[in-house]
Amino acid sequence: MIDRYDAYLFDLDGVITPTVELHKRAWQETFDAFFASRGEAPYEGREYFAFLDGRPRFAGVEALLTGRGVALPQGADLDEGFTSVRGVGNRKNAAFVEVLERDGIAAYPGSVRLLDHLAERGAPLAVVSSSRNAEPVLRAAGLTDRFRAVVDGVVAAREGLPGKPAPDTFLRGAELLGADPARTVVFEDAASGVAAGRAGGFGLVVGVDRGAGREALLAGGADIVVSDLEELLG
Numbered sequence: 004m005i006d007r008y009d010a011y012l013f014d015l016d017g018v019i020t021p022t023v024e025l026h027k028r029a030w031q032e033t034f035d036a037f038f039a040s041r042g043e044a045p046y047e048g049r050e051y052f053a054f055l056d057g058r059p060r061f062a063g064v065e066a067l068l069t070g071r072g073v074a075l076p077q078g079a080d081l082d083e084g085f086t087s088v089r090g091v092g093n094r095k096n097a098a099f100v101e102v103l104e105r106d107g108i109a110a111y112p113g114s115v116r117l118l119d120h121l122a123e124r125g126a127p128l129a130v131v132s133s134s135r136n137a138e139p140v141l142r143a144a145g146l147t148d149r150f151r152a153v154v155d156g157v158v159a160a161r162e163g164l165p166g167k168p169a170p171d172t173f174l175r176g177a178e179l180l181g182a183d184p185a186r187t188v189v190f191e192d193a194a195s196g197v198a199a200g201r202a203g204g205f206g207l208v209v210g211v212d213r214g215a216g217r218e219a220l221l222a223g224g225a226d227i228v229v230s231d232l233e234e235l236l237g
C-alpha cells in the first residue's frame with residue numbers, strides 16, 4: 004500500500020535517525036540546569052513530548068516556558084545564558100552538537116530498508132525537519148544523497164515558513180518534489196508533525212511511535228501508526 008503514492012516526505016529525528024534520543028538528552032540537561040538555577044520544579048520527561056518534540060528550537064523553548072508560566076525575552080542570536088529564549092535554545096544546541104560530533108549517528112536499519120525500496124522505484128524523497136542540524140545529521144548518517152530536497156530549520160528561517168505544527172514546511176517539500184500533497188506520504192514521530200501532515204491535506208500521514216505514543220499520534224492526525232518503518236514493507 005505504501006507504493007500507491009507518488010512522493011515521500013520524511014521527518015528526520017526519530018524517523019530516519021535515532022537523534023531524537025540526543026535531542027531529548029540535550030534538552031534534559033539544559034532544562035535541569037535552567038530550573039535548578041531558578042529554584043523551580045525539575046524538568047519532566049513528558050514535557051519533551053508535550054512542548055519540544057518536532058517543533059523548531061526556539062518555538063519549543065517558548066512553548067515549554069509558557070506551559071510553566073515563565074516569560075523570558077527572545078534575546079539575541081548569540082546569547083548563551085539562561086536570561087532569554089535564545090540563550091536557553093543555544094545552550095541546548097551546544098550540548099546536542101557536542102554529542103553528535105563525538106559519537107556520530109547511524110540510521111534506523113528499518114528506515115534505510117524503506118528508503119532502499121522506494122529508491123528502487125525511483126520515487127522522489129525529501130526530508131522535512133524542524134531541526135537546523137538536519138544537514139550535519141544526514142551527513143553523519145551517510146544519507147545526504149538519498150534525498151532530492153531538504154526543508155529544514157535553516158530553510159524555514161530563510162524562507163519565513165512557520166514551523167510544525169503548521170503545514171508549510173511539508174507543503175514546501177512537496178512543491179520542491181513537484182508532487183501533489185494528496186498523492187504524497189508524510190512520515191512523522193511527533194504529535195506536532197502528524198498535525199502538520201494532516202493540516203497540509205497529505206494523502207497518507209504515517210505516525211512512527213518512538214515514544215510519543217500511538218494514541219497521541221492518532222489523535223494528532225496520523226492515519227496509521229507503526230513502531231518501525233520496516234513494517235510498511237510487508
Ligand SMILES: O=P(O)(O)OC[C@H]1O[C@@H](O)[C@H](O)[C@@H](O)[C@@H]1O
Pocket residue numbers: 016023026027055056057058059060063096099132133134135136137156193
Ligand atoms: O535544535 P534543532 O537541531 O534545530 O532542532 C529542533 C527540533 O527538531 C526536531 O526535529 C526535534 O524533534 C526536536 O527535538 C528539536 O528540538
